[in-house]
Amino acid sequence: MTYCVGLKLNDGLVMLSDTRTNAGMDNISRYRKMFTWEAPGDRAICLMTAGSLSITQGIITRLEKAIHKSSDEGSECILNADSTFRVAQLVGDAMREMQERHRDQLGASGLSSDASVIVSGQRRGGQARLFMVYSAGNFIEATDDTPFLQIGEHKYGKPILDRVMRPDLPIGDALKAAFVSMDSTLRSNLSVGMPLDLAVIRAGEYRFAVQRRIEADDEEFNRISSGWSDALRGAFSQVPEVAITR
């Protein structure tokens, strides 16, 4: 399985993904699910993928091919598209192409071709934006009312986001929210696993402020994880006891 979460803040974008992929419980592998492109000073784009690995790898390959083609022919690609919205459309087109190619055959074998992609980024002159592209190639955008998007195993990590995520959260707090949401998911679902990939884009910057892999022994993440466990147990004991009445 997979868990990827993207947060959209007034101060920028936070993206966090795991790296575990499994075909059954006995066939677990590690695959990067976060893909980034940076043209410093012009744009930073981050994709996170969930669902059928053959489909999502195909999408990334198509986007990469278009970038190479564009450097020869000046054709459109995610690195020269005139908006982040247009980038999401290009990802949607690649999704549709992959689905058309494989859906029927996968379906005939009883397999799902479902996939989804979180597209985030910022280009010079534009806003930081966060989209989710569905299997059909259509997409939605995160708004102030719901300033986060999740793909994959999203349920365990949603309650904390429902309670603390607001667009006016500082980036540091948003990182904490993403870590806590991921930590809850890691604990409750074995098919989501370390290491993690993290990327941050600040509002008005056209490069990644943070882009790094978080390994299982990462001190920062483990400090948040154990700090959250302690704080949660503290919070629980702090809630008034229930009086037992018949």
Next chain:
Amino acid sequence: MTYCVGLKLNDGLVMLSDTRTNAGMDNISRYRKMFTWEAPGDRAICLMTAGSLSITQGIITRLEKAIHKSSDEGSECILNADSTFRVAQLVGDAMREMQERHRDQLGASGLSSDASVIVSGQRRGGQARLFMVYSAGNFIEATDDTPFLQIGEHKYGKPILDRVMRPDLPIGDALKAAFVSMDSTLRSNLSVGMPLDLAVIRAGEYRFAVQRRIEADDEEFNRISSGWSDALRGAFSQVPEVAITR
């Protein structure tokens, strides 16, 4: 959908269920999912159901019929079965009967006959026990390692149970854990809804210590719910801030 949770403690059993049933988002009804039988001084039995309502209502009807038949003929039923384990077997038998009757036709209409039942109770001379009966009529029992069982929309409410549930929790704390777990689910999934049904059996007692409906305006539940929201936000702010490093 549905959320039901059963907790098994050294001090007894706590059972909590919601009452919302839906066939699509536009067809929401209220159905009791908790069913209790009490023979004070001899036994207390509590069932909670999830999944296909036609299947689970059929199971309850079969168990009730067997009770009526038993009072005439002295035949076996859940009120005279010689162990709570045997009660779970009788529930499993009723499940199998219902599945055999309806599964093929439901499947032909593209509908699922899946259902599950949490069976809990205590009879004179026995221990408090907690079982989960699956669609196939087989079942598992809660143990000290995993002292809780959930059916229905279980994911949102699982992280808190994973962290705080231990068999040595006092009943008051276990009630709090059940309330908090339910509250997280209510907030994140519209198809789980108030009112709730609550039942408590204390170790060594053969009756319900608590058995009541919790309405949407219940002061105790709302105190826990808002107390938990506050405590959770407090816990979140208490976790050390994440340093942003590239």
